[in-house]
Amino acid sequence: MSSAPEVRYLDRSTPPHISTLIAATALGAMSMNIFLPTLPQMAEYYQADYALMQRSVTLYLLINAILQLGIGPISDRFGRRPVLLGSFILFSLATIGCIFAPTAEIFLAFRMAQAVVVAGLVLGRAVVRDIVPGPQAAAMIGYVTMGMALVPMIGPVVGGILGETFGWQANFVLLLATGLTVLTLTWFDLGETARASTGGFREQIREYPELFTSRRFWGYCGATTFASGAFFAYLGGAPYVGSEIYHLTPSQVGFFFGAPALGYFVGNFVAARLSVRLGINRMILYGTSISTAGLLIPVALHFMGLDSAQTFFGSVTLVGLGNGMTMANGNSGMLSVRPHLAGSASGVGGAVMLAGGALLADLAGSSLAGSATAMPLVAIMLGSSAMSIVAIVYTIRRERFVGAV
Template sequence: MQPKSEARYLNRATPPHISTLIAATALGAMSMNVFLPTLPQMAAYFDVDYAVMQRSVTLYLMVNAILQLGIGPISDRYGRRPVLLGSFVLFCLATLGCILAPTAEIFLAFRMAQAVVVAGLVLGRAVVRDMVPGPEAAAMIGYVTMGMALVPMIGPVIGGILGETFGWQANFVLLLATGIAVLALTWADLGETAQRSSGGFMAQVRAYPELLTSRRFWGYCGATAFASGAFFAFLGGAPYVGSEIYGLSPSAVGFYFGAPALGYFVGNFAAARLSVRLGINRMILYGTLISTAGLSIPALLELAGMGSATLFFGSITLVGLGNGMTLPNGTSGMLSVRPHLAGSASGLGGAVMLAGGAGLADLAGNMLTGSPTPMPLVAIMLTSSALSVLAILYTIRRERAVAGI
């Protein structure tokens, strides 16, 4: 472990440069949404219903959740570097399989295999926690995810253009080329930061009860899971809202998908600048309140009969803003509960977040079918966001009780 070493760019003997962590986490974000505007095109290519291709989102999130349970303990035991390099190699192979898949079923199988790229997100955060403590980690995670937010801001736009010009496979060619580039950068720059444990994999798994019995961990986990749940519901329902309810083209849907990402970018900047000054809990509370307030706007507009694509997607910018403030701080809070289990905490917390997100994305898609308005989606997002407020209020109350305040 070399947390006190000065990072030297493209030096495998020192901790990584922040740009390497941004690239490692951004690859997962790119894989999640760059192809979404071409889902109807993909359904036509494979001659299946749109709902079948929409499973490429739900199944991907579900496998992400399962993998996160193992990635954390494995990296705590064997180190961040080998796990990251191995995951990026597998991601590139799975992406090649997606490009060459002859049927929808084979495509979905390789799409699920692509989920191994989640190691970049899980271990990118764990590496930050290895290098710096507490609020400083929240600030650094904010910078990392601020850079990562650029990808979902422009990814769907690029994906829509590539799909219309060259076909849906062009998006996966882009993912393959990017995956190879990130693999090369990680190999050249990322030095090991973890203190490898002396126990085996099962010893790391047996350490989970330390997290499972911590009310603070579950408080932070709940805040991040419910806050991000609103966004995952958006991922599952927004393509339908844009194309079927508001009649937007794939490229226009891709453009509007940048709305929450823009807010997320600003929120991450606020987290990076203010987390040390205001503290983790206050930043999470402010972020969840902003998201919940933002979701009240489309609900009220739709009830008043004033809904439109611009107003709907524009209001979702506030969800991104709130999440940009909440998620870096919530993640730092989860990792700080048991610092010696940072990888395990990141994996377990991420698994809960993505499993809930997969369920909400699927629920949103099912409830929207046949609906003339986006209200089913808005209701799901608003409920999830409100629960994130309750979760952080519980955590704050718990900390005060423990401290005897």
């Protein structure tokens, strides 16, 4: 009786090693937040307003969202491997542009071009869904994102130290070196996992209504979008909170900034261990509830007069914990609604998530202007997290009383 072929590391004729998937997804996470502790430094370098440099988060997320709409169906049609390789090449070129950009506007243009790296996040999940089904996919996504979570936990710390020691450009030099390393690893290890498709790109797009008419898809999409919305609002507002409200140095901002990633790491470990036993829906409900409860803590402490950097960033760790439990299962749910459109589902779901995240990040940045406390940011995060509970409760009720649609 024949057994499944053994996965051989650095052999693209076999499915990829899990470390390759972690690297492909982690590069996007690293690009998103490693330089954030140095945003005030970058604004001073370019003699630009902080609000303008904060657009490096908002615009990056918006372009991510737009690209995801195409990355999914293109990879369904032409394969995961060529799309990933092309995206990592373009990312490396855009990173060189960021390093040498002479003005803030040119920097933002290259920063938007860096968003092509989102292919790693989209297709890392799709590759998992290609090779393992159902709850097992949620467990494997949990392990992949658990490894990926180390990057945003460590990245801001490294970024703050590099910024203080060598200047903000050092962060993008590190991104360039990492991008080239991931490109090399993908070339040698990641073989094609998508099933061959004979339809054209237009045919892939025409199949989108299959997703759009599924209420289960939108339920999972809503749960992940609102849950991650709290984190994206944090990305947009936390650098300002750390530097302007709590008066922290870039290295201190980097240290505190990684607090949610610690919770996210633990949450992904929990998802990997318990998703098969408890099921996707229960894990999402537990995760969204933990995140929302965590955001009530800084509100209570503020009214008790105990507001500080330690209490704010420490409380937000629970948001990361809940998101770690939610995102792996929510993504697996989206991809499992229509398995033959896994790439498209990942792209559409990711686009909605990042578009919402961009809006919340921009709202967080603008709402904090002139504020003496972090409460405007906390209010936005709390509202978004609460809506994630509504979305998963709706999904559960649909399955219980109407059936899978």
